[in-house]
Amino acid sequence: MTEPQKPKRRPRYSGKNPRHFHEKYKELNPERYAEDVAKVVASGKTPAGTHRPIMVREIIETLAPKPGDIAVDATLGYGGHTTELLKAILPGGRLIAVDADPIELPKTESRLRASGFGNDVLTVRRSNFAGLAKVLTAEGITGADVLLADLGLSSMQIDDPARGFTFKHSGPLDLRINPQRGQPASAFLAGLDAPALAQLLEANADEPNATAIARAIIEAQARGAIQTTTALAAIVTDALTRLHGASARDTAQNAVRRVFQAIRIAVNDEFGALDMLLRQLPGCLKPGGRVAILTFHSGEDRRVKQAFKDGERSGIYARIATEVIRPGADELRANPRSAPAKLRWAVRA
Numbered sequence: 154m155t156e157p158q159k160p161k162r163r164p165r166y167s168g169k170n171p172r173h174f175h176e177k178y179k180e181l182n183p184e185r186y187a188e189d190v191a192k193v194v195a196s197g198k199t200p201a202g203t204h205r206p207i208m209v210r211e212i213i214e215t216l217a218p219k220p221g222d223i224a225v226d227a228t229l230g231y232g233g234h235t236t237e238l239l240k241a242i243l244p245g246g247r248l249i250a251v252d253a254d255p256i257e258l259p260k261t262e263s264r265l266r267a268s269g270f271g272n273d274v275l276t277v278r279r280s281n282f283a284g285l286a287k288v289l290t291a292e293g294i295t296g297a298d299v300l301l302a303d304l305g306l307s308s309m310q311i312d313d314p315a316r317g318f319t320f321k322h323s324g325p326l327d328l329r330i331n332p333q334r335g336q337p338a339s340a341f342l343a344g345l346d347a348p349a350l351a352q353l354l355e356a357n358a359d360e361p362n363a364t365a366i367a368r369a370i371i372e373a374q375a376r377g378a379i380q381t382t383t384a385l386a387a388i389v390t391d392a393l394t395r396l397h398g399a400s401a402r403d404t405a406q407n408a409v410r411r412v413f414q415a416i417r418i419a420v421n422d423e424f425g426a427l428d429m430l431l432r433q434l435p436g437c438l439k440p441g442g443r444v445a446i447l448t449f450h451s452g453e454d455r456r457v458k459q460a461f462k463d464g465e466r467s468g469i470y471a472r473i474a475t476e477v478i479r480p481g482a483d484e485l486r487a488n489p490r491s492a493p494a495k496l497r498w499a500v501r502a
């Protein structure tokens with residue numbers, strides 16, 4: 154295994170501790186600064202450039218992977234769940250992992266290879282999970298024993314301002330999981346009028362002030378394209394302050410979060426991709442094969458719940474989760490980012 158590289162010099166930053174993503178050189182080099190990174194994790198935070206896998210115990214209990222199994226991870230991310238699945242299916246098993254992100258995928262693959270998972274047990278493909286059936290066919294897989302989809306974004310994507318997902322630090326208004334495809338959020342917004350944007354904010358994030366926020370965004374856009382994440386956040390905050398007064402700080406923060414969520418879902422066609430995945434799922438599983446899906450907002454959970462219900466009614470699934478499974482109190486304390494997670498499962502007939 155190669156010795157991890159130490160950065161040539163620590164980045165310059167003002168104050169005692171780094172505040173910005175790219176200044177957190179210790180967290181961005183976890184192999185070298187393991188002790189410092191462990192302290193960050195113990196404080197309930199996610200170290201910069203990483204992702205902490207959510208509901209690992211519940212997912213492993215639900216999927217019950219065993220040596221020799223064929224496993225599929227439809228959302229590789231930082232590779233946390235993949236690592237646990239691989240440990241459970243070896244010896245004799247094989248795992249196919251996909252992710253749409255061309256920036257993080259090669260880094261995750263390198264880490265997994267450096268941990269000793271070779272091509273014989275782990276196949277990594279950059280793909281949207283909307284095309285999962287095709288990927289599996291190309292790999293000669295006729296059905297998986299266990300399949301996981303952990304929806305949404307990885308923390309390292311959210312936290313990196315250059316990706317344009319966070320409104321806490323300024324970055325380009327991009328919000329694409331695959332920046333090589335489609336158009337950035339700034340261009341997407343430029344093609345909308347106020348009623349279309351209001352409808353999108355309601356449909357994708359149940360935004361209660363959708364009309365006022367949409368009008369404010371489109372008016373601001375008429376004065377010049379909205380190019381940064383902080384510019385969009387400021388427009389939404391101003392609109393909310395005009396509506397509810399300066400005391401509405403929390404309301405404004407939540408509205409900004411919902412606006413970013415709604416636009417991100419649209420830019421990446423997240424519901425379209427999830428619907429495609431749900432349609433293909435039965436064909437990707439062996440008889441008796443198990444699938445677990447982790448969702449992070451109601452629009453995703455509604456779709457998964459309905460698809461599993463329909464599948465059980467039509468006899469495609471033998472059993473499905475009757476109740477949603479939520480993170481336990483310990484995990485919520487240790488990793489507050491797990492709070493919105495909901496887990497559902499189904500077993501192929």
Ligand SMILES: C[S@@+](CC[C@H](N)C(=O)[O-])C[C@H]1O[C@@H](n2cnc3c(N)ncnc32)[C@H](O)[C@@H]1O
Binds near residue numbers: 235283
């Ligand atoms: C919550 S993270 C997964 C984290 C992972 N389970 C781990 O333990 O590190 C979700 C991942 O799914 C990917 N993703 C989201 N939508 C996708 C899609 N339609 N197709 C493929 N990957 C997608 C994102 O790029 C992100 O890396």
